[in-house]
Amino acid sequence: MKAVHFGAGNIGRGFIGLLLSKSGYQVQFVDVNDQLVDLLKQRGEYTVTLANEQGDTIVVENITAINGKDLDAVAKAVAEADLVTTAVGVNILKFIAEGIARGIKLRVADSAYPLHIIACENAIGGSSQLKEHVYSHLSEEIRQRASSSVAFPNAAVDRIVPLQQHEDKLHVTVEPFFEWVVDRSAMLPGFHEIEEVDYVDNLQPYIERKLFTVNTGHCTAAYHGFLKGYGTIQDAMKDKALAAEVRETLGETGAALVREYDFNQADHNQYIDTIIERFRNPHLTDEVVRVGRSPIRKLSPNDRLVRPALMAHAHGMQVPHLARAMAAALLFDYPEDPESVELQSTIKEHGVQAAITKYTEIPETHPVHELVVAAYESLKHRD
Numbered sequence: 001m002k003a004v005h006f007g008a009g010n011i012g013r014g015f016i017g018l019l020l021s022k023s024g025y026q027v028q029f030v031d032v033n034d035q036l037v038d039l040l041k042q043r044g045e046y047t048v049t050l051a052n053e054q055g056d057t058i059v060v061e062n063i064t065a066i067n068g069k070d071l072d073a074v075a076k077a078v079a080e081a082d083l084v085t086t087a088v089g090v091n092i093l094k095f096i097a098e099g100i101a102r103g104i105k106l107r108v109a110d111s112a113y114p115l116h117i118i119a120c121e122n123a124i125g126g127s128s129q130l131k132e133h134v135y136s137h138l139s140e141e142i143r144q145r146a147s148s149s150v151a152f153p154n155a156a157v158d159r160i161v162p163l164q165q166h167e168d169k170l171h172v173t174v175e176p177f178f179e180w181v182v183d184r185s186a187m188l189p190g191f192h193e194i195e196e197v198d199y200v201d202n203l204q205p206y207i208e209r210k211l212f213t214v215n216t217g218h219c220t221a222a223y224h225g226f227l228k229g230y231g232t233i234q235d236a237m238k239d240k241a242l243a244a245e246v247r248e249t250l251g252e253t254g255a256a257l258v259r260e261y262d263f264n265q266a267d268h269n270q271y272i273d274t275i276i277e278r279f280r281n282p283h284l285t286d287e288v289v290r291v292g293r294s295p296i297r298k299l300s301p302n303d304r305l306v307r308p309a310l311m312a313h314a315h316g317m318q319v320p321h322l323a324r325a326m327a328a329a330l331l332f333d334y335p336e337d338p339e340s341v342e343l344q345s346t347i348k349e350h351g352v353q354a355a356i357t358k359y360t361e362i363p364e365t366h367p368v369h370e371l372v373v374a375a376y377e378s379l380k381h382r383d
């Protein structure tokens with residue numbers, strides 16, 4: 001069984017590549033980082049360390065890599081694969097689409113054996129978004145032929161993998177916890193199941209619960225932590241007031257999720273507790289600037305702050321803490337992050353109200369918009 005995985009970065013090597021390899025897939029990574037690709041090709045293996053007391057290690061063997069700039073090689077690999085996965089960042093999906101489309105074209109020309117394409121990104125409907133990008137490169141005739149043999153099931157992936165500090169550029173340290181849930185209803189017969197993956201008929205509650213708990217809590221800790229001068233999530237979570245802010249924020253998303261999806265409140269509280277403990281893992285060093293990266297994406301309408309806030313508001317609930325988290329995101333001024341630079345320049349040029357409307361798409365007349373502006377002013381002028 002052959003798998004092609006786009007993005008040999010932290011989650012690519014530390015989670016997806018590892019599970020695929022354990023399940024008997026021969027994994028070919030595709031990346032545009034020349035050094036990473038060369039090392040993977042030369043060595044054919046890498047090490048994953050679990051951030052636990054014992055520091056357990058696993059060697060992932062029998063892997064190889066392709067340079068993503070070599071579109072012919074990418075297309076050939078996709079044409080021959082049983083499974084394509086991605087962990088490149090949701091905004092990068094459009095850039096990998098052409099190679100996948102060319103692979104599909106080659107593939108449907110001489111066979112119709114099934115291909116599953118699963119985007120493992122932090123986004124709602126990641127694989128569906130990738131499908132749109134891929135299909136924009138295909139003729140109607142090829143789309144028709146692909147419709148019965150190429151599936152794009154959506155997925156939710158959860159494992160904290162920080163930026164790596166190892167001398168060995170392939171070595172990756174990951175938290176022990178992981179969860180990978182795939183939408184079974186969009187799958188074709190004959191799929192070689194990936195071990196330890198959960199297959200569900202309705203993914204929506206799972207992806208929203210993950211994104212609006214793990215990722216909402218994480219970015220809340222990151223943005224408030226950044227404002228308070230903490231370098232890592234672990235240090236930020238030692239601040240009692242900050243940890244309480246994270247919990248209150250997850251109380252707001254939790255109330256909305258329980259109402260929307262009928263989750264059991266006690267089970268959801270347990271889920272929140274587990275996640276907060278994961279943020280505190282003393283064996284991890286996770287920088288606030290990684291977790292807060294791409295604030296424009298994180299402030300976008302379908303992401304971890306705005307969507308749960310509007311969902312809660314629609315159920316008649318108050319969202320002061322989500323509004324504060326959005327305000328803290330608007331104050332994330334980190335020159336090495338291109339989205340932070342754009343955000344700060346928009347605020348400077350057009351004012352915070354216009355920036356909120358532009359990036360969150362919440363109209364100025366909406367009560368949540370007013371809450372975010374007030375929280376922004378109060379955080380900006382804090383002592």
Ligand SMILES: NC(=O)c1ccc[n+]([C@@H]2O[C@H](COP(=O)([O-])OP(=O)(O)OC[C@H]3O[C@@H](n4cnc5c(N)ncnc54)[C@H](O)[C@@H]3O)[C@@H](O)[C@H]2O)c1
Nearest residue numbers: 007008009010011031032068087088089090121122160161
């Ligand atoms: N790190 C985590 O804790 C975590 C957990 C769950 C989900 N995710 C999601 O996984 C995705 C990747 O995150 P990450 O932390 O591994 O990031 P990362 O930066 O470590 O890895 C991304 C990789 O994609 C590569 N890439 C960029 N453009 C490419 C292209 N055109 N073709 C092929 N490869 C390309 C980069 O070179 C890099 O190696 C994101 O969507 C993220 O939200 C991350």
Ligand SMILES: O=P(O)(O)OC[C@@H](O)[C@@H](O)[C@H](O)[C@H](O)CO
Nearest residue numbers: 122157158159160161215218291
């Ligand atoms: O990857 P992002 O930028 O969407 O979010 C940053 C972190 O919250 C994220 O990578 C988490 O570590 C991960 O989603 C845990 O499953």
